[in-house]
Amino acid sequence: MEDISVRAICDLHISSKSVVFSRGKHTKKSRLLLAQYLPLGGANATIVGLLCAMGLWLFAPQTAVAQNPVQRDPQALTILAQTITAGGGQELLASIQDFTETGTITYYWADQITGDVTIEGRGLHQFKVVADLPKGRRITVAGSEGGSLTEANGSVRSIPHQSAVGLGNLTLPCVLLSAAAQDPSMSVVYGGLVDHNGTQAYDIRLQRVYDTKQKTEQGTKEARDFYIDHSSYMVTAVSDQVHSGASQGDGIPHEILYSNYQSKSGLMTPLTVTETVRGVTTATMNLSQITFNSGLTSTEFTW
Secondary structure (H helix, E strand, O other): OOOOOHHHHHHHHHHOOOOOOOOOOOOHHHHHHHHOOOOOOOOOOOOOOOOOOOOOEOOOOOOOOOOOOOOEOHHHHHHHHHHHHHHOOHHHHHOOOEEEEEEEEEEEOOOEEEEEEEEEEEOOOEEEEEEEEOOEEEEEEEOOOOEEEEOOOOOEEEEOHHHHHHHOOOOOHHHHHHHHHOOOOEEEEEEEEEEEOOEEEEEEEEEEOOOOHHHHHHHHHOOEEEEEEOOOOOEEEEEEEEOOOOOHHHOEEEEEEEEEEEEEOOEEEEEEEEEEEOOEEEEEEEEEEEEEOOOOOHHHHOO
16 A cells, blocks of 8 residues: 555645545545544445544644643543533443444445444443445454454455544443543543534543653544533534554544434433544444443454
8 A cells, every 4th residue: 555644645635626525526545545544434335444433632733732740630520520420420331341332324435325333342442333334244343452444345454553542432432531530541631611513512631641752652642632512511522633653743633423312221322423534524323222231242342
């Protein structure tokens, strides 16, 4: 595969007079290159790309949280506590060992494609999406160290580490916030009350702090901004930047949007989950059923 940065790919779509970053106007080559870094959508059924769920985070412009020391902003932690309470409470969230969701998924590739989807998650990092599409089954599996995407034609590609990390608990953002509130190695920083997608929301950035330079750069790329509705305390979006691995500056703005919250076994659950890249929708999941703690094991997430 040609060595080309993600920024170059985006510039091709955004700046070129002949190519526009919108549905149906991607070249096969540019879709293939970009799709490596998008863990949920953004590619056709023969190439890589499951959305980097829950994607990683946009603090416009993207800037790194200082790695030393860990920042635990009291105002941010207070908002997290209110969000956790609104979501179902710390005790309930901590009790979730695994979950299974079913519904439909629509990919906005050159053509709009819809199929049934089953999502499985275990702990904070193991996650699987099985999409039954008209041309076959598309399976994405992720763990803390990486993952893989199996296309309907049987081809298998690896998922970059950042994308795999972003997939963990993609559809249940409150579980991630609950874990972050209890994790002393996670920086939690208040970004203010902002207008995000037309909604007044608290911007809370989460970023893990590592003790080596190499890991520090990794932590910067894994940073996430959670946008929390100021009145309902529901998470409305999680933003990040998808990186090619070359440098932090190569990031593409990427976001997961959450809506249609309903109570499922006491947990406020978003039943509509949408991925966007630079504001363009790449995939939408409409979920209908969810079950918790069915006893999923690590073998379900082998990649």
